[in-house]
Amino acid sequence: MGQTIEQAIFGDIHPDAFKLFSGSSKHLxxxxxxYLSEQVFDDAGVVNRPEVIDAMQEFLNANSIGSQEGDDPFGVKRANTLYARLVETGWLVEQRSSYKRLVDIDPGARILLDFLLDMKAGRLRNYGAEVIQVLSLLESADRDPENRSEALRSATRSARGFLNHLRTLSAGMGKAEEAISSHHDFSALFEAFFKDYVERHLIADYKQLHTKASPYRFRVRILELVDNISDDEFKLQSLAEAYIREGKAKSLQKARDAVSIDLRKIASVFTNIDGYLEIIEETRKRVEQRIRNTIKFLDSIEEANTETIERVLRKIGKHDFKATEANDCNLGTHLPSGPVHLFSPAKKSIKIEAQPIKRPSKSPAMQKYETAIQLYRERSVITPDKAEGYLDRILKGARSAEGKDLPINSLDDFFVFERLRGIEYLSGGALSDKWKVRDIEGVIDNGWIRCQNFIIERRTKESS
Incomplete structure (x- = not known):
């Protein structure tokens, strides 16, 4: 099935690029x-072809690779072969400038190579930076949605990077658990425990989740910012218009959908994060329990070791025993000498009776506080009836009015006014067939709110 570059998962990377890592020379x-990325093409950009081959030859000589072949003591043939291989698989591209052949790393291959080198160096595992970046980008988009819409898209990518890190940590600890469980030799088991588990995962990643400075503490603030942006019609409209301006969407509706999808992705990551943390915690408990059991029964296991028994029997077979009469001391059949040798029945476990849980009663002050919060929430939620009641009261039969002419006399009026620009989307478009809104020149600045001026008018049969 044919795919365009935009549809292919590897983009414009050469189709044979990964063949370089499939043979016996993959590590070389x-x-x-x-070596080429950091020493040759780091700052130089394009390089002459002979200089690249000379650099390859130096690399081979430094690693004592060319000297192993008698007919190629300085690695010249091997360097040319490797150069041709890199060009053939699309890692290097040649350009002609007059009579010179210039060489550079392929753009798509460079992105892939930088990613692989970052992964090797562990630079992709700093999940704390991802969380802080999500917070900073959301705060930026919340403060200035009209000019910082790209911050929302970047925050979505960072949130996904944080989720991928937790998945990597969970899978890595699972692999470490399998490696530890597969070892039957004690030295290999403890080596796997301390190297693969403690150093790589427990200290480097897991412990960061349980420190006071853990970036996980920003989770609540991130979810609050997502809710604030989602509930603010003015910010949603500004972000959608910016998405259209920056080419992320072709229509206002598609832009609003894209903004909503980005916000939902961020909220989903930080809402469902507890499931991954539970998996990580359960894996940690299983691994550490296995190590504790191994240490606890180490003496018993060693005594029952087949090799130990075999070694003892071989030594007994070589020993020259003298005939002796059997006695109680030799056979271990003497009578018990005290309470220690008597059988002790297992103690019966005490049945724990179920007890009802008594929740503490709320104080009158707490009850009044919760009632006030509930009343405020009901007051701040704008319904179609509230919006239409405000407009009917202010317009008094008029067909339209500008936003700057609409008075705000109370907090209830402010709540309604704040949602008027999106009245067509209120409660799933319940009033879209009665009212329409369009932006006009000017700015509203009335002490309550500062925003773009608009005109709101009733829909008639002709305008519908």
Whole structure:
């Protein structure tokens, strides 16, 4: 099935690029690419072809690769072969300038190589920076939605990066658990525990989740920012218009859908994060329980070791025993000498009776506080009836009015006024067939709110 570059998962990377890591020389190719990226093409940009081959030859000589072949003591043939291989698989591209052949790393391959080198160096595992970046970008988009719409899209990518890190940590601890469980030799088991589990996962990642400075503490603030933007019609409209301006969407409706999708993705990551943390915690408990059990029964296991028994029997077979009469001391059949040797029945477990949980009664002050919060929430939620009641009271039969002429005499009026620009979308478009809104020149600044001026008018059969 044919795919365009935009549809293919690898973009415009050469189709044979990954063949470089599939043969017996894959480690050599990987080290050579890292050497070329950091030593040859780091700051120089395009380089003459002979200089690239000379650099490859230096790499081979430094690693004592060319000297192993008698007919190529300085690695010249091997360097040319490797150069041709990198060009053939699309990692290097040649350009002609007059009579010179210039070489550079392929643009798509460079992105892939930088990612692989970052992953090798562990620079992709700093999930704390991802969380802080999500917070900073959302705060930026919340403060200035008209000019910082790209911050919302970047916050979505960072949130996904944080989720991928938790998935990587969970899967890595699972692999470490399998590696530890597969070892039957004690030295190998403890080596796997301390190297693969403690150093790589427990100290580097897991412990960060349980420190006071853990970026996980910003989760509530991030979810609050998502809710604030989602509930603010003015900010949603500004972000949608910016998405159209920046080419992220072709129509206002598609732009609003894209903004809503980005906000939902961020909220989904930080709402469902507890499931991944539970998996990580359960894996940690299983691994540490296995190590505790191994240490606890280490002496018993060693005594029952087949190799130990075999070694003892071989030594007994070589020993020259003298005939002796059997006695109670030799056979271990003497009578018990005290309470320690007597059988002790297992203690019966005490049945724990179920007890009802008594919740503490709320104080009168707390009840009044919760009632006030509930009344405020009901007051701040704008319904179609509230919006239409305000407009009917202010317009008094008039067909239209400008936003700057609409008075705000109370907090209830402010709540309604704030939602008027999106009245067509209120409660799923319940009033879209009665009212329409369009922006006009000017700015509203009445002490309550500052926003773009608009005109709101009743829909008639002709205008509908």
């Amino acid at each position: 190719h990987a080290e050579l690419l890292e």
